[in-house]
Amino acid sequence: MNFKRTLIWLVALLLFTSPLSFVDHSFVNAAEIDSIPNTTRTMKDYDHTFLSVTGYASLGVNDRSHYIDTPFYRQVKTEREFLQAILDAGNGSVKVIEVAKDLNLGWKALNLSSDEAKKYGFIRKYRDPMNGFTNPKLASSGVSQLDINNINGLTIFSKKGKTIRSAEFKLQRSVNDIVIRNLSFDGMWQWDDTGKHKEVGWSFIKVNGANNVWIDHCKFTIAADGLIDTENGGSNITISWTEFGLPANEHPSEESDIYQSIQHMEGKYASNQLNTDSVYYNMREGGATKEQIVAYAAYHSKVHLSGSGDKDYVNYVSSSGNEIKDGNQRIRLTLAYNRYTNIGQRIPMIRQGTGHMYNCYLDNSTHYEVLDNVSAIAEYGTDTLSRALNARNGASIAADTCVFQDITEPVTGAELQGLDTKNMDEQWAKLFQSAYNRNLIVNSHITNKYGTYTGSSWDNNGENLFNNGFTWYDKSTIGNWAWSSHIVGSESMSKSNPPTDPFTFEYHSNEKLPYTYQVLPLNNVVATLTKFAGPNKVNLSPIGWLQTDYHSKNNSEINN
Numbered sequence: 001m002n003f004k005r006t007l008i009w010l011v012a013l014l015l016f017t018s019p020l021s022f023v024d025h026s027f028v029n030a031a032e033i034d035s036i037p038n039t040t041r042t043m044k045d046y047d048h049t050f051l052s053v054t055g056y057a058s059l060g061v062n063d064r065s066h067y068i069d070t071p072f073y074r075q076v077k078t079e080r081e082f083l084q085a086i087l088d089a090g091n092g093s094v095k096v097i098e099v100a101k102d103l104n105l106g107w108k109a110l111n112l113s114s115d116e117a118k119k120y121g122f123i124r125k126y127r128d129p130m131n132g133f134t135n136p137k138l139a140s141s142g143v144s145q146l147d148i149n150n151i152n153g154l155t156i157f158s159k160k161g162k163t164i165r166s167a168e169f170k171l172q173r174s175v176n177d178i179v180i181r182n183l184s185f186d187g188m189w190q191w192d193d194t195g196k197h198k199e200v201g202w203s204f205i206k207v208n209g210a211n212n213v214w215i216d217h218c219k220f221t222i223a224a225d226g227l228i229d230t231e232n233g234g235s236n237i238t239i240s241w242t243e244f245g246l247p248a249n250e251h252p253s254e255e256s257d258i259y260q261s262i263q264h265m266e267g268k269y270a271s272n273q274l275n276t277d278s279v280y281y282n283m284r285e286g287g288a289t290k291e292q293i294v295a296y297a298a299y300h301s302k303v304h305l306s307g308s309g310d311k312d313y314v315n316y317v318s319s320s321g322n323e324i325k326d327g328n329q330r331i332r333l334t335l336a337y338n339r340y341t342n343i344g345q346r347i348p349m350i351r352q353g354t355g356h357m358y359n360c361y362l363d364n365s366t367h368y369e370v371l372d373n374v375s376a377i378a379e380y381g382t383d384t385l386s387r388a389l390n391a392r393n394g395a396s397i398a399a400d401t402c403v404f405q406d407i408t409e410p411v412t413g414a415e416l417q418g419l420d421t422k423n424m425d426e427q428w429a430k431l432f433q434s435a436y437n438r439n440l441i442v443n444s445h446i447t448n449k450y451g452t453y454t455g456s457s458w459d460n461n462g463e464n465l466f467n468n469g470f471t472w473y474d475k476s477t478i479g480n481w482a483w484s485s486h487i488v489g490s491e492s493m494s495k496s497n498p499p500t501d502p503f504t505f506e507y508h509s510n511e512k513l514p515y516t517y518q519v520l521p522l523n524n525v526v527a528t529l530t531k532f533a534g535p536n537k538v539n540l541s542p543i544g545w546l547q548t549d550y551h552s553k554n555n556s557e558i559n560n
Helices: 003-016 055-059 079-090 114-119 136-141 257-270 279-285 290-297 365-373 375-380 426-431 522-532
Strands: 040-043 073-076 096-099 123-125 144-148 151-157 163-165 167-172 175-181 184-186 205-208 211-216 228-231 235-240 243-245 300-302 332-336 339-341 343-345 349-351 354-358 361-363 387-392 396-400 403-405 409-414 438-442 444-448 451-455 469-471 485-487 505-507 516-519
Touching: 055 211, 055 235, 055 332, 073 079, 079 096, 079 144, 079 151, 136 257, 167 175, 257 279, 257 290, 279 290, 279 375, 290 365, 290 375, 343 387, 354 387, 354 516, 361 522, 365 375, 387 396, 387 438, 403 522, 409 438
Parallel strands: 040 516, 073 096, 096 151, 144 167, 151 175, 163 184, 167 205, 175 211, 205 228, 211 235, 235 332, 243 339, 300 343, 332 354, 339 361, 349 387, 354 396, 361 403, 387 409, 396 438, 403 444, 409 469
Antiparallel strands: 123 144, 444 451, 485 505
16 A cells, blocks of 8 residues: 555544544535435444344345245255255245355356256356456356246345355346345456456346345355346345455455456466457556456446436336336335445446435455556556446435545536436437436545545535535535436336437425434444454344344344
8 A cells, every 4th residue: 555545544544433523624614414314314333133124125025034944945055956946936835045055056067958957947048258258267167147037025045154156146027025145146257358347247136127125144246247236127125234346365265266367367478378459468568467467356347237228217018008117217225234345336326216325335445555556557457446326317326324445436427417428328318418316425434545534425515525526517406305306297208209308307305215224323334344244244043044123033043
């Protein structure tokens, strides 16, 4: 870590661990607000009640502890047992799947017979990278897409934090009330030598229209595309107590995807198979060591895409008149108590919908150490983004009591969508040009190369470190919070035949957040998430993992 960054971090650490509240006195005005409008929250130290389902998923997921010792409970130890359990969950005969062993669901690793492939038709081969494999481990195992369909009520968990490798779970719109807890997900990444992250769309989980989804105490390493994305109107989603990303490490496990892939690239470099079109070649020729590139590779660009496209501005109505509820305006996402390490952007990015984020810890410091200290990586590496909240097309995202370490743009984008259209087709740029995007951070702390600040993104008329990547349209709008918006006249609009005049919006300024939530004190966020976020961080019995509310339990099944 260079001297300037070290000094900033040490000063912030001293302040942050002080029993006194602290501010950067270059901003002399007091915080305008310290809580999100139209919400009810409590603040307390960590205890077992923080294990309860929270956020939007609390409106629709259910306790399944009563399925213990019934035929609806299935423990699986092999890949085929897991596939059979998913098949049986589709007909309602399985409500709980306990993963008792690590599973490799890669397409080649499964090696299904033709009869098995027909039987388990919900899993299929994921396409290969367009420029071929750079990860020998993935080339050998392959990658799968696994559709989860026609399920109303299912919990998938592991008592011991087992790992599922090389499969993307797609939670389709026929799925409701699904819980995924205490699992690790890995095996969806390889070195992209173009540096563009466009070779293949591998993600870990796509909430593809499903409703009422709780993902809790899990871990997602790095993937070729998103980590957990929401598409086609998925709603009432909570992701809690989960780890995303990896710290920069020059000496990872030899079994890791990073080690396997960089070893492969080093072999190609040593045998003169690379040229100046290769990012790896340019870094090595510029003086970067293999180990330094290994550390740089521990970075994930796109984390939570919510809203698969501008085109999904309303629900789809079929020719028979049936409404398919897949519009982006339905998206409701909560991110609570999550730890993000060396991530690039989309935490979250939401089109039209609503996001609520609290007690999250984002830390890009070890990635920036590599960029600061290795000139060849800084010159040729494309993984330099460091962003978080990005509301688009009239969306609202609010963050409460979070910590941002070496995040250069906690809020990105523009208040008026017409000021941020570079990634939009002309048709949608015109239609959404008047949409106001609402981003808000309260009671939070940031330290980065520009300094240190604690407070709200509305402080000092929006002139503070939280808004470094945000373009304001009219700062008189500060304080005009709305949890959601509505396209005027959308009830009579057709997705297949969009209007030509720009949309006008109604903003629901009196809408209240439909749940209460509790937060840790700001000074406790980093230590508590470091201890408890991720799989195998709390010790629960199976009955404990199947519960959703821990407020009134005797908690004999909990041993933190």
